[in-house]
Amino acid sequence: QAIEKEVVVIGGGIAGLAAARQIVNRGRGRFSVHVYEARRERYGGRVWTNRLKNPRARGLEVDLGGNTLNVVNQLTNPLLNLTRDLELETATISNAQFIVPWLNKKYSDDELMQAMIQASTIISDAVNSTRHQGTDRSIKDAIDSQLKEKGVGKEDVRSLLLRSLPSYVISEYSALHYQADSLDFGYEQVLLDGMGELMDRLVSGSEDEKPMKIRLRTAVRQVKVDRSQGKVTLRLKDGSQVTVDEVIVAVPAPVIAKGDLLFEPSLPKEYQWAVSQIGMSDGNKVVVEFDVPFWPNDHGVFIAAAQHEDDRGFLQTWLNIHKVLGKPVLVGLLFGDAARRFESLSDEEVKDSVLQKLQSVFGNDAVSSKNIVKILRSAWTSDQWSGGASSYPKVGNVPKLWDTFAEPLCPNVYFAGEHTVFRGHGTLHGAYASGIRAADLLLSSYCEEKAKEEERKRKEEARRKVELKKKKKEQGLDTEDDEEKEEEQTGEEETVEEIDESVKKEVKDEL
Numbered sequence: 001q002a003i004e005k006e007v008v009v010i011g012g013g014i015a016g017l018a019a020a021r022q023i024v025n026r027g028r029g030r031f032s033v034h035v036y037e038a039r040r041e042r043y044g045g046r047v048w049t050n051r052l053k054n055p056r057a058r059g060l061e062v063d064l065g066g067n068t069l070n071v072v073n074q075l076t077n078p079l080l081n082l083t084r085d086l087e088l089e090t091a092t093i094s095n096a097q098f099i100v101p102w103l104n105k106k107y108s109d110d111e112l113m114q115a116m117i118q119a120s121t122i123i124s125d126a127v128n129s130t131r132h133q134g135t136d137r138s139i140k141d142a143i144d145s146q147l148k149e150k151g152v153g154k155e156d157v158r159s160l161l162l163r164s165l166p167s168y169v170i171s172e173y174s175a176l177h178y179q180a181d182s183l184d185f186g187y188e189q190v191l192l193d194g195m196g197e198l199m200d201r202l203v204s205g206s207e208d209e210k211p212m213k214i215r216l217r218t219a220v221r222q223v224k225v226d227r228s229q230g231k232v233t234l235r236l237k238d239g240s241q242v243t244v245d246e247v248i249v250a251v252p253a254p255v256i257a258k259g260d261l262l263f264e265p266s267l268p269k270e271y272q273w274a275v276s277q278i279g280m281s282d283g284n285k286v287v288v289e290f291d292v293p294f295w296p297n298d299h300g301v302f303i304a305a306a307q308h309e310d311d312r313g314f315l316q317t318w319l320n321i322h323k324v325l326g327k328p329v330l331v332g333l334l335f336g337d338a339a340r341r342f343e344s345l346s347d348e349e350v351k352d353s354v355l356q357k358l359q360s361v362f363g364n365d366a367v368s369s370k371n372i373v374k375i376l377r378s379a380w381t382s383d384q385w386s387g388g389a390s391s392y393p394k395v396g397n398v399p400k401l402w403d404t405f406a407e408p409l410c411p412n413v414y415f416a417g418e419h420t421v422f423r424g425h426g427t428l429h430g431a432y433a434s435g436i437r438a439a440d441l442l443l444s445s446y447c448e449e450k451a452k453e454e455e456r457k458r459k460e461e462a463r464r465k466v467e468l469k470k471k472k473k474e475q476g477l478d479t480e481d482d483e484e485k486e487e488e489q490t491g492e493e494e495t496v497e498e499i500d501e502s503v504k505k506e507v508k509d510e511l
């Protein structure tokens with residue numbers, strides 16, 4: 001079948017790759033699809049599995065970006081089905097241990113489960129009381145006020161658990177729009193070969209699918225829409241230009257907000273407002289490989305309570321990769337201000353703080369600097385092509401900000417990315433679903449259909465006006481005045497004379 005349309009997807013993260021794969025698979029050969037990716041050495045965006053040196057080599061396959069699949073919504077997380085269909089091997093990170101280092105206390109199994117159930121009730125009460133008050137505030141403030149109201153002390157396990165949650169640590173996380181499963185709970189399934197494996201499979205396609213065309217080192221600077229020609233010209237960072245029929249913009253919100261990707265004509269006000277308002281969280285990972293494992297292997301996650309405000313979000317959570325992959329690796333998580341501060345530390349400082357933290361959790365004699373084989377770390381906030389870890393509802397944000405991007409800018413610009421869906425924002429499954437949504441809109445010729453519908457309405461309105469004019473003439477009334485009056489009332493400026501000749505003819509014929 002002949003190619004009817006050239007499509008470029010800007011951004012090779014999971015959203016862009018999902019969109020491109022969907023068009024390649026479902027487009028019945030009618031579309032030529034290219035993904036333009038700014039990064040020099042890899043696609044995947046905020047999915048980054050460390051096997052850069054040799055993409056085919058198995059080794060220390062650990063993720064420095066998003067990698068855990070949320071299993072709470074078994075039915076609504078499309079990635080759970082996809083990984084099953086692609087027969088990707090998965091493992092479950094579960095069985096957490098909660099440690100209060102300064103009290104030398106460890107909670108696990110039933111004891112921890114009980115505390116978590118009670119902590120969840122406190123969150124529900126915090127959210128409900130905020131809803132009841134009707135004024136937004138941070139989930140931190142809402143939880144703090146519940147703890148006070150219920151007389152739960154600072155060293156109570158429920159309080160320590162709650163104040164270790166990412167949403168508590170990330171400043172100004174909205175209580176009104178808090179969703180437990182978008183950041184705090186339910187992330188427990190990982191791919192044994194890393195999330196990068198899923199990105200590779202999206203790119204290569206299955207045996208009976210065509211591979212996708214990706215251009216790395218191809219940063220787009222400007223999206224220029226020529227409405228009269230129905231074309232889009234992309235100006236690239238290297239100064240060259242490409243003109244195509246349709247574009248899917250799948251870059252993170254901060255890239256647009258910072259003006260690293262420009263639009264001509266400018267984005268409508270509501271789109272600009274959305275990218276400038278949506279909260280963007282700071283989050284990082286540090287992957288530490290040891291010579292031998294020194295931690296108990298029966299727990300998939302270790303969470304250490306924070307004693308001081310400054311410690312909140314700083315390497316409180318450690319994922320036990322040894323339990324999953326059999327390699328002596330721990331992955332530390334950082335959230336909020338701590339994640340941002342972490343990016344300015346030197347390698348030596350990172351090593352020191354990792355050791356200090358692990359010694360406080362597992363004991364001073366458990367580990368020393370000579371046990372560390374390798375440290376890898378992310379810096380998502382200072383990364384030009386991400387500008388943070390993921391979007392989140394800041395106090396005062398409304399879901400409409402995310403959903404603005406669900407609507408394409410017709411005739412030919414569509415949007416995808418985790419910041420373009422409220423349900424699933426900030427997640428892998430939300431980003432994936434947004435890519436499928438953008439592709440399906442494009443495949444269904446959404447903009448052409450919308451234009452046809454608008455044209456139909458315009459003709460109907462024109463016909464109505466001519467009929468009205470005719471009727472008034474028959475009754476001997478002054479039609480011009482009435483028409484003007486009606487236009488004043490409806491705010492319409494179009495006059496019958498301005499209606500297309502074709503419409504007039506059509507109406508005359510009918511009369």
Ligand SMILES: Cc1cc2nc3c(=O)[nH]c(=O)nc-3n(C[C@H](O)[C@H](O)[C@H](O)COP(=O)(O)OP(=O)(O)OC[C@H]3O[C@@H](n4cnc5c(N)ncnc54)[C@H](O)[C@@H]3O)c2cc1C
Binds near residue numbers: 016255427
């Ligand atoms: C540390 C961390 C941990 C996380 N953990 C989880 C988790 O466990 N589970 C979960 O569900 N989610 C998690 N997330 C969130 C998840 O990773 C993201 O929501 C998701 O990957 C976003 O995908 P995306 O395609 O929308 O954006 P991105 O992955 O950011 O893709 C956008 C792409 O656009 C490219 N680009 C940017 N500008 C341009 C330009 N001008 N021209 C061309 N290309 C451009 C970028 O390089 C990038 O490849 C985590 C995120 C981080 C950072």
